[in-house]
Amino acid sequence: MTRISLTVNGEPRAVDIDSRVTVLDLLREHFGLTGAKKGCDRGQCGACTVLRDGRRVNSCLVLAVSADGSEIVSVEGLAGDSDLHPLQQSFLDHDAYQCGYCTPGQLCSAVGALAELAAGSPSVVTGEGSAPTLEPEEIRERMSGNLCRCAAYVNIVAAVYEAGRSA
Amino acid sequence: MTRTTTTTRTTPAIGAAMTRIEGPDKVRGSATYAYEYPLDAVAYCCAVGSTIAHGRVRSTSADAIRQIPGVLEVLSHANAPRLAISDGSELAVLQSDRVAYRRQIVAAVVAESFEIATEAAGALEIEYDVEPFAVELKSDDPDLYRPDKVNPGFPTDTEAGDVDGALRSAAHVVDHTYRTPAYHNNPMEPHASIAVWEGDDLTVFDSNQGASPVRARLAELFGLPTGSVRVVSEHVGGGFGAKGLPRPVVVLAAMAARVVDRPVKIAVTREQMFAFVGYRTPTIQRVQLGADAGGRITAIAHDVIEQTSTIEEFAEQTAVATRMMYAGASRRTTHRLRRLDVPTPGWMRAPGECPGMFALESAVDELAIATRLDPIELRLRNDPPTDPETGAPFTSRNLEACLREGARLFGWSQRHAEPRARRDGRWLVGTGVAASTYPARARASKATAWARPDGSFDVELCAADIGTGARTALTQIAADALGAEPRRVRLGLGDTNFSEAPLAGGSMGTSSWGWAVTRACEGLRARLAAANGSVPVAGLAVEVDTKDEIERRAQRPAHAFGAQFAEVRVDEDTGEIRVARLLGVFAAGRIVNPMTARSQLIGGMTMGISMALLEASLLDREYGDYLNHDLAQYEIATCADVPMVEAHWIDERDDFVNPMGAKGVGEIGIVGTAAAIANATYNATGVRVRDLPIRLEKLIG
Ligand code: FES
């Protein structure tokens, strides 16, 4: 058992934890925050995506002990004090989900992707030497680490694009 | 007493694009899936799979594992509770020492935490007596046999006329063998269960496509009255057939909870999703088509070879769509199986139609080339006015409208019939078309409708919403039948405390459940009218069962149809292939909710792209089982693979199929897609790929 302290959705937390526990299981099994999902537990599906210090990570690949001192935001914390984050509203409007199991990861990933775009960090589809712009192709590329077996992809891209445009 | 009014509203709820009722919960992360119910003192179970493909478990190191701190119990055939089941079932979990396939469950560890259970499961040593095995499906296997029927109850073979004679005298003949690999369903939520015993009452939170059948099976296995078992499945993270029937994990959870006398939870790992929760059989399909000089089909033969396990028989109905798709006087379909030392295959989105129509619709494209007819024209010339096997009239058959409307929307007239005629820089560009079809059926269901004194309604049945939008569609159906606004209706599903209902499968959900919901709401409305609208404090309820009505009605061939159009781009040098556009037009009866129906259709079509280009479970010939058992190696389509997928539908209302006039849309989207893409690939490159997936090495060199 190791004692760690971290912030989860704005709330400071301290916990004694088995060093084998991942951030994903810390949230789900120890904090009762089951928004982040386990789709593969090995970094291959994105269902567990959360924001760690503002960047998106696969929480199944991060050991809780290595997240000591981190600020974690999961889907439950996206909206802050509002009812829904604009991306959450946009997902509803575009029916950008079916079973909903990949959705929390898609949403956290989309928040991260839009932030990366805004910060000007390029992707493989960004033109050589130019700054990336908000386009469906950029969104498709940047959201491709989040699998959706219901295959809501075209709606997800539309939802993220629209939320990004009105941001 | 209060008064409740129902009136006929002018705008029906059916046909309106209504946002999913549970949508806010899903985007907030507050929708609770099976593994997520908070329970005190819950223990964690981890299943251990066999490392051999065939043989017997001789011994395990369970005694040593039990000494690990935090381990509560190790289960194997030696100490697992006995179930009321014989060996011939995948659900006979830990009932014998026999191993029928690699990664079959042979032991399980129950522990205080997930981490302890996982580590202990990995440390458990198992000794086996190894026996020889066979895992590869081969077309010349002498042990192929003829099953008595194919899923779910179709005749194995059909034959009419003189197929061989008609082929000999045909002006044009196409004769090719098409192959599809094994596919694994892989819903994003792996199967999961939490089992809780209170005395002899069992409650299970479970991820499935039908809680009623899970309850019935658990009651049978554990020797309990059905009323002592409750199954709760409020939110389910996809199924695609894999969750249609109870799987070994729900049995294991209940067993383990019994043994350790605590609630026990278990989730299938992604690796195990490739082992004991079903998959689509690989197929080897020979299709022969004969046509006269005018492109009229005179002979059709579709002969299928596929696999099952040594435990149970599952015979996919791969050639069944060929029985009704096109005209032709001489016709034959056959299915042959081989029992292999593999897991039992099962349902995966459009079992039968999906692999079968890849072969048939590819062959029809090859016939179009042979006859020099446009592939749409060829299909129209062979679009039968009545069912070609029985002569019975279809309830509705609008394939022609789908083909014509699709051609218009897609811009088919711009197409070059010759392959390699269009390019864009280094990209070869081609287009292709294929037809889709899926039966429109219904099963009997119960449903209960309640009027409440506050003017609201509860409509309750043990239906499943696995992402289909069933909760929302049934609310719309109920609202119209009640003559009430949808917001006055609360729809309860996914709980065996509600009226018993069939599972979500065969695109029958909306039909079966919607039918019962309609009748319950109609009944309630009549009762309300008779009571002059007065509702007692306890509410007023009507429960119905559609069994008699469904059994009594006349049988006619009823199917949804569709046409899918693909544009592919192939890099001439590298063979890289992209589906630039996919457009489908469907005739699926009345569309209850255009928003969620479109999502289901594009979801199926996208899974079809995935099937055409990416998916394949690769056989491990040396050890048995599949090699690529994770999502890095079993590739499925993701955002970057699907730039444009569009689904449209034609106006259709088929009042024969059910009171709503709606056919299902869950499966037809994946039928024909792979053929449309293969046909487009041929048009782009001149290379005909008859074995899926279409990968770049098949297009170059
Ligand atoms: S659960 Fe973390 S990437 Fe799949």
Ligand code: FES
């Ligand atoms: S909505 Fe079901 S996996 Fe994405």
